[in-house]
Amino acid sequence: MEASPTQAKYLRGLFNHIALPARLPQRQDADVGGIQSALVDRLIDACKIMRDSQEGLCQQIWDSLRISLQSCKTLNGDGRLERSQLMSHLRRMQTSDLIILHIDTQNAGIFIHKPTEPQFAGKILFEFFEASPRREAVLAAKTGALSWSFPGVAIHLPSSVLGDNDFLESFCTFLEQASVETTKKLTEYAVKAGAGLWESRETADPSLITSLLAAILEANGTRISPTVLQKRVRDEVLWFDAETPWRRLPYWLVLRVSISRYLAMMLGDGLSARFQYKAFMCLVHAAMLSDVQQIVSLEDLEFLKAKLCRRLFKLDRDRSQQSQKGQAACGALFKTLSPLLNKVIKTTTNRIQIVWDQEKRKTTKSILPLPIQASPQHLRLSLIASRPYLRDARKRFQGIRYPRSSFNAETTVLSPHQHVHELAQDLFGLFELEKRIGLSCDNPVSGNQDLSRRCVTLHVALLEYIDRVGSLYDGNTEQKSLMLLLLKDASERVNSETVPD
Numbered sequence: 001m002e003a004s005p006t007q008a009k010y011l012r013g014l015f016n017h018i019a020l021p022a023r024l025p026q027r028q029d030a031d032v033g034g035i036q037s038a039l040v041d042r043l044i045d046a047c048k049i050m051r052d053s054q055e056g057l058c059q060q061i062w063d064s065l066r067i068s069l070q071s072c073k074t075l076n077g078d079g080r081l082e083r084s085q086l087m088s089h090l091r092r093m094q095t096s097d098l099i100i101l102h103i104d105t106q107n108a109g110i111f112i113h114k115p116t117e118p119q120f121a122g123k124i125l126f127e128f129f130e131a132s133p134r135r136e137a138v139l140a141a142k143t144g145a146l147s148w149s150f151p152g153v154a155i156h157l158p159s160s161v162l163g164d165n166d167f168l169e170s171f172c173t174f175l176e177q178a179s180v181e182t183t184k185k186l187t188e189y190a191v192k193a194g195a196g197l198w199e200s201r202e203t204a205d206p207s208l209i210t211s212l213l214a215a216i217l218e219a220n221g222t223r224i225s226p227t228v229l230q231k232r233v234r235d236e237v238l239w240f241d242a243e244t245p246w247r248r249l250p251y252w253l254v255l256r257v258s259i260s261r262y263l264a265m266m267l268g269d270g271l272s273a274r275f276q277y278k279a280f281m282c283l284v285h286a287a288m289l290s291d292v293q294q295i296v297s298l299e300d301l302e303f304l305k306a307k308l309c310r311r312l313f314k315l316d317r318d319r320s321q322q323s324q325k326g327q328a329a330c331g332a333l334f335k336t337l338s339p340l341l342n343k344v345i346k347t348t349t350n351r352i353q354i355v356w357d358q359e360k361r362k363t364t365k366s367i368l369p370l371p372i373q374a375s376p377q378h379l380r381l382s383l384i385a386s387r388p389y390l391r392d393a394r395k396r397f398q399g400i401r402y403p404r405s406s407f408n409a410e411t412t413v414l415s416p417h418q419h420v421h422e423l424a425q426d427l428f429g430l431f432e433l434e435k436r437i438g439l440s441c442d443n444p445v446s447g448n449q450d451l452s453r454r455c456v457t458l459h460v461a462l463l464e465y466i467d468r469v470g471s472l473y474d475g476n477t478e479q480k481s482l483m484l485l486l487l488k489d490a491s492e493r494v495n496s497e498t499v500p501d
Contacts, residue, residue: 010038015292017249018284019304020234027242033079036251040073043255046283050276053336058276058329061266065259068098076102076251081179083172090168093124096266100258102251103179107131108209109254110175111151111261114159122159126217127151127226128210129257131250134203138235145232150257153214157221167220174216178208201245227270229260256281271322275330278315279337282308286344298352305348312341430468434486437461441493455494462490 013035016024029035044066051062071089075081081101089099093114101110111127129151137146161167183204233253239245259280263273285308293301319330383390440458466487473479 010035011292011295014038014042015288015296015300015304016246017252018288019300019307020236020248021296021300021303023300024236024238025246026238026240028244028246032249033077036249037073037077039249039252040069040255042284042287043259044069044073046280046287049283049337049340050280053333054329057267058333061263061276064096064098064266065262068100068262069255072100072255075099079104079179081172081175083169083176086172086175087168090162090172098258098262100254101175102131102254103175103209104131104250105180105182105204106178106206106209107204107250108206109250109257110209111258113262113265115265120156123156123221124159124162126155126157126214126221127261128153128206128214130206130210131254132203132247133233133235135201135237135245138237145234148231148233149228150231150261151226151228152210154224154226155214155217155221156224157217161220174213178213183208201239201243203247227264229257229264231257231260269323269326271318272326272330275315275318275322275326275333278311278318279333282311282315282341283337285311286341289348290344293348293351298355301348301352305345305352308341308345426468426472430465430472433461433465433468434482437465437486437490441490458490458494462487 010031013029013031015021017035017039047062047066047069051059051066054062075085075089081103086101090112093099093112095114096116097114099110099112101112102108103110107130109129109131111125111129113125113127115121115123115125127150130148133146133148162171235248237245237247260273260277263276264270267273267276285304289301289304289308292304315334319327319334322330437458440454440461469483473483
């Protein structure tokens with residue numbers, strides 16, 4: 001299921017119209033004609049697979065559909081119908097043949113078929129229907145889908161009438177003119193700044209085909225009420241900074257309705273026709289999924305894969321509703337197509353998983369194992385950020401001049417031994433005072449008088465202690481901390497005894 005080089009540039013547009021993902025363009029496609037041509041090519045390829053997978057009547061039906069789609073591509077190739085080509089195809093129509101016409105300017109589709117039933121011998125069936133829903137209906141749809149019945153009008157026309165050269169030429173001329181002339185004069189106009197402007201974003205009214213042309217054929221034939229096809233039509237109206245909004249291809253709806261109608265008429269059994277059509281659509285989705293692996297995002301791939309899987313589930317469910325003979329035929333077709341469809345699903349799943357694993361590896365933080373032994377360069381501190389701080393610290397003391405101490409010759413000169421002895425006596429006295437204060441705090445008291453006497457004693461001792469310390473502990477952080485702890489402990493002990501909880 002590889003896309004040909006001529007189709008590669010249309011793959012993104014084809015994906016949007018076939019799959020209808022969540023993210024869609026905000027303007028009309030640049031080359032609608034190229035996308036439509038590539039779309040028909042894909043349907044022809046799917047018809048070949050359906051034809052080669054079956055035998056008997058189904059094989060003939062799908063081969064006839066393949067030929068009809070090739071004729072459809074020729075007739076609707078450049079967006080307009082050509083009278084001589086249309087006359088040639090209508091003259092060559094045989095029993096069971098099908099002609100699909102899409103008049104884009106009139107927003108209409110025409111299904112022309114020569115029935116095989118004996119009661120309809122010598123007659124040609126014309127079915128007319130609207131190709132694209134109106135903008136208001138699409139925007140107002142609450143569920144995102146519109147429930148439509150096809151066809152809108154159906155008429156049996158005798159082959160002798162269509163075989164008349166004058167009638168045939170007039171009929172083909174009418175369709176040719178309708179395919180090139182717009183309904184601009186009959187569409188809505190908006191008044192802006194006092195001038196009437198044509199509303200180009202509105203969907204054309206198909207009445208020229210579904211009403212006028214149908215009435216002309218009805219005058220020469222018979223209007224019938226066929227078994228209608230109920231279909232849920234999904235579409236979007238999206239535009240941003242664009243003149244023409246993005247809409248799903250009306251041509252795509254015309255082709256799907258025509259194929260479904262043809263299968264129902266040729267097979268007769270509605271369940272069998274439904275199964276064949278669903279299998280055909282699974283092939284179309286599988287081919288699309290296979291060709292856009294490298295083009296669309298993973299979200300879109302997953303969306304189309306899930307859509308294909310749901311269709312396969314419904315296809316398997318519908319198989320059990322067939323008759324015994326139908327179950328055998330549907331089972332054989334399902335068995336033939338399953339390997340191809342499963343391969344596409346498996347390939348897509350693997351690709352999504354591979355890309356997802358790569359993304360997880362990119363976002364996962366890798367923690368390398370610690371080395372057994374550090375390298376020498378790791379043991380050296382560069383201190384790059386500390387250099388300015390150290391330089392400023394050195395500069396703070398470079399400009400300071402300390403005053404020299406004055407020497408008084410008359411001062412009493414003490415020996416080093418005497419200096420040490422005096423300092424030791426002061427410190428030992430402080431240590432004894434600290435010990436006495438600590439013992440006084442720990443001794444219990446047995447009355448209010450003893451408590452009052454202790455408070456007075458501690459008060460006197462603490463004042464004496466503070467006076468004797470003076471500046472001896474300045475510069476000694478450890479001794480200063482012990483001093484503060486002693487004062488705090490003595491104060492808390494007195495407070496706890498004088499003011500009980």
